[in-house]
Amino acid sequence: MSLVILAHPNYDKSFANKTIIDELKSNNMNIEIRNIYELYPDYDIDVKEEQKALLRHRNIIFQYPFYWYNMPAILKHWFDRVFEYQFAYGSKGDKLKDKNFIPSFTVGSSERSYTALGFQHFRVYEFCKHLEQTAYHTQMNYIEPIYFHGTSLAAGYTEEEIRVNARLHAKKLIQTLIELER
Template sequence: MALIILGHPDFDKSIANKTIVEELQHSHLNIEVRHLQKHYPDYKIDAEAEQKTLLRHKTIVFQYPLYWYNMPAILKHWFDIVFEYQFAFGSKGDKLKGKNFIPSFTIGGPESDYKTLGEHHFRVHEFCKNLEQTAYFSQMNYIDPFYFHETSLTAGYTKEEVSQKARNEAKRLITLLDRLK
């Protein structure tokens, strides 16, 4: 069974992330989704409950939209609270050892903007170093991120285009999760 930590602060308005989560839930896989904004609208995250949930799963997918080159605040806060000393790191902090860590996110703009000479000057993987280090430090198996571009309707992409790309991305993720069972 895989766990999806959903860190989208406005999930009801999402097209890409919502499509991915729905495709995962309707797949043949046994998926548990923890919708952080729904569980913790006040940001008062229950570390013990979240840790117990993590312990039940071999694979954890972190699903979110890329906001200002990072994860949304609620997901960052979740990491700060849940990946605590002697749970995720420290002399007794090996509780996540060997679990799979999969970042899965959506990017509003085109891929061409995420190049050295593009508008954002860096490749997407360069914005993921903190995730890779978090996985490494907590002894998890970091799996290269799943992501796709052109998800913003304000940038002129249509709902149909975004939905189709999201379905394709979900299929790739389902294939990986199937392999990791």
């Protein structure tokens, strides 16, 4: 069973993230989706409920748009609150041990812009080290991020291009979940 922590501030207007979630829902997989913007519009995270959700699942997917080389603020706040001492780390903080930590996100700019000589100057994976360290610190299994570029209309991509690539992204995510369940 898998859990998706969805963190998109404009989910209803998202072509990419909405398509990914729709594909996951239509695939008849045993997935619980927690839209934290919808659940906590005031950022008042119910820590115990979120921890219970984490405990119910082996695969934890963090689905979000890549914002300013990071995750949206609510997801960072969610980590700060939910991955607390003696739950996620500390002498008794082994509750997430051996669970799979799966970053899944969308990137607005082109892949070409995320190169040493590109507009962003770094590759996407270089911005993910904090995710990897969080997984290791909480004794989770870090799964390489699943992401795709070109999700922004402002960057010149069409709705249809974005949706096609989002469906491909969802297939990769589903395949990863199938492999992890073996």
